[in-house]
Amino acid sequence: ASQTQAQSLATQIAGDVNAIVAAASAIPTLPPPVPEVLAAADVMLPVLEADVGIQAPLGAAPGMSVAQARALLAAQAAKFRAGA
Numbered sequence: 001a002s003q004t005q006a007q008s009l010a011t012q013i014a015g016d017v018n019a020i021v022a023a024a025s026a027i028p029t030l031p032p033p034v035p036e037v038l039a040a041a042d043v044m045l046p047v048l049e050a051d052v053g054i055q056a057p058l059g060a061a062p063g064m065s066v067a068q069a070r071a072l073l074a075a076q077a078a079k080f081r082a083g084a
Helices: 003-024 034-051 066-082
Strands: none
Touching: 003 034, 034 066
């Protein structure tokens, strides 16, 4: 894919994730690991955007590094693939 296409896709993903986070924030209690996954996605969005040349501020999740966000998302993806 071209850089323009990648940037367009990254912008769309960021918008979709932000919409999900906004909608989920209206739910008073979310079961684990939903809040953690949303926080990790928030941390990783600027990394994705930077990878395709979009300047974005760093993730907003306090206390979570990019490495921690990657590990959390990878672990949840593995659980999902395993049917857990």
